[in-house]
Amino acid sequence: MRKLIYGINVTLDGYIAAPGDDIGWSAPSDELFQWWLDRERAIGLSLYGRKLWETMSAYWPTGDQRPDATPAEIEFARNWRDTPKVVFSSTIDRVDWNTRLVTGDAVAEITRLKAEDGGPMGIGGATLAGAAMRAGLIDEYELATHPVLVGGGTPFSTALDSWVNLSLVETRTFPGGVVLTRYETTR
DSSP states (O other): OOOEEEEEEEETTSEEEBGGGBOGGGOOOHHHHHHHHHHHHHOSEEEEEHHHHHHHHTTGGGGGGSTTOOHHHHHHHHHHHHSOEEEEOSSOOOOOSSEEEEOSOHHHHHHHHHHSSSSOEEEEOHHHHHHHHHTTOOOEEEEEEESOOOOSSEESSOOOSSOOOEEEEEEEEEGGGEEEEEEEEOO
16 A cells, blocks of 8 residues: 655745745755655655646756756756656646646545555645545645745645644754654554
8 A cells, every 4th residue: 555645845824835826935945955856756656736737847847957957956857757647637638747637536546546556655736635635545744844924825734524643753954944844644
């Protein structure tokens, strides 16, 4: 059975994007970017909602070809292209770069994918992750909390039907005051 991990940058007041989908506050230090790269290397399958897919696919397919790309950015771009991906959307009709599109029931498909053998799956996108949270499918949460308050925007968590108990498995501080916390779901 595969593990499902929700990893995201978040503001201190609990938002993954400020109003207008602004994520300018989340620029990582080199050390934090390296942590995200190492995490992405360990992921066997990436699950994306439409908005995050559009953001990632607009940049990373050629991110390694930019003249100012760092070695870590070059590796991230290559890893991103090579990692199998599933995009969940009913509004787009085409995806590229080692990606499959699912237009139907996301929770049913994620449940099916979790039952397969393979490496961990990463999930991203507020709406998709929210559906997986409500269905009790997320096994681990990785939060890189940035020391900024944005006052509104896209919340980290959706409304849940019941509590989700978590156990802290790691904390780490990065330059700029970003604090990583990793939690496993207690079942």
